[in-house]
Amino acid sequence: MDDCRLILLGFGAVGKGVARGISLKKEMINEKYGINLKIVAAADSSTSAICQDGLDEELLLKTKEESGKLLSYPEYGSDISGIDVLDAVDYDVLIEASPTNIEDAEPAKSFTLKAFADGKDVVTSNKGHLALFYKELIEAKEKAGVDFKFEASVGGAMPIINLCQETLASCGISSIKGILNGTTNYILSRMTTEGMSYENTLAEAQQLGIAETNPTQDVEGIDAACKVVILANSVLGIDATYDDVEVRGISDVSLDAINLAKEEGYFVKLIGEVSEKQLKVSPRLVKKNSPFAIDGTLNLANVTTDLADDITVMGKGAGSLETASAMLTDLINIIKDK
């Protein structure tokens, strides 16, 4: 049985989900694929825990929960952080789960390029570096001859990139239309069903932890636009970057507009659209009986293909363990091919 040594960079909601997911699934992965997963380093924003023999996933979670810092991990806590962790220990795959940064894509971009340069495979949940520097990343990955997988970057647990690339491998894909942001779908759904104003619904979503304190990335469509760029590049082969997307969010969608649409049998949804003709995020009317009429924080994608006609998929677009599940699937698909 072979070891697969992992470095986990980022220990927020997604990173914690990965630790929990590995704790839950390492036995299954061992039995099914003959691979022994070992987290040899895990890092939060300023500290880490590093041990060549492998860290205990549950102890990582407990340490972070209790002290807020991985530095407190018994015996192996360290003040090494960031990119230096990648030099501190031997590893096979980088699990990159740092927060998305849509300004300069750091630190995800540096982490990823460094791993490629060192000949390591990377699994990421990050949208920033993919949305801003897709081409550069893929060129570096190909030069290095490594694997690079990023299912979790679009739609959380909802499979879409692997679905298109592998599960629909025979099909040409001409467009994808989807609800790619759960926070805005929650807000629009609640405005529709409860007749609440945008401001009050946003406040409610913030209280529930569905919207962030600074909700800009979600409500202004930035998050969805990143996903549009990633799908354009990875599925449709369009050489696009963030600036190519026409973006309008939901902050100016009025309750009046929602009510008027509702009277005519329509809902207002924030739709991301990916095709050769356009890359766009905007509030759109969807028919009340269409698959797009999903409520709550669900994500949905409708894929138009040549051979298989339309395929629609939906699932949880966020969530700690849910997003981690997509990263673990990517990891399994990397190791089973070795």
Added chain:
Amino acid sequence: MDDCRLILLGFGAVGKGVARGISLKKEMINEKYGINLKIVAAADSSTSAICQDGLDEELLLKTKEESGKLLSYPEYGSDISGIDVLDAVDYDVLIEASPTNIEDAEPAKSFTLKAFADGKDVVTSNKGHLALFYKELIEAKEKAGVDFKFEASVGGAMPIINLCQETLASCGISSIKGILNGTTNYILSRMTTEGMSYENTLAEAQQLGIAETNPTQDVEGIDAACKVVILANSVLGIDATYDDVEVRGISDVSLDAINLAKEEGYFVKLIGEVSEKQLKVSPRLVKKNSPFAIDGTLNLANVTTDLADDITVMGKGAGSLETASAMLTDLINIIKDK
């Protein structure tokens, strides 16, 4: 560039779709995977066309269309048929597209076991041998050390088996609930929206070619039950066969029952359910706003997982090219791993 030599057994709607799909996609497959697909034999129920250098897909389609028999294929038409075709020519992968037979699973079972015994990979769209003899087939496949893929047997173009096994590889799957038969979904949808009786709607579906002249397999739930068995075995790892499924079809669903459900905000749908607890096909009420409320001939499956929560997928459950697309994806996933 390597050749991949195919034998195509069965030249009805699915077999024709495969020939058309290969004609459309062989260049893409060649460019992307470096594999040259060649149909070296194609057989209908009593004749065939056989040529070690490869047959022309469009000429196969034209021959069948014009004469009804592949025997008329210029120069290479033959009266060899059935299992003998597998001995008549060298090949790499059997594409098994014969009609489903739920009595004794022939000829699909013999075709498939013969190919395994000869060390060949098999892609099938057939439900009969999988629903009746799953365990025997998998044991024979494993003994032979070959690939065996059957995405097209459940849900046509809708990805479900590969979706669960590969795209959700990290997840444990505890149940699948789905609309697994397009014909019955069409009939129930039309009864609901048009207020037509079962008998009249069935007659309409037969006129449109959506229901067969003998509609028993669809309307009595037999087709959906086969799919339940295949999912139970392949996704949930339950050792089940057709007799383990509790089956009730839609032929006794009255318009009154549908109207009553509708008044209360529900639709009647034929639901297949797969879990450790039960394997069942029966008419069930679904909420009018739920994803299950899809109209027409669409198929849908809701997969309950441990890590990713619920994932739902929908797509065309039938159609010549649509079903063939699933077989071509299986074929690509076999050849790209060689």
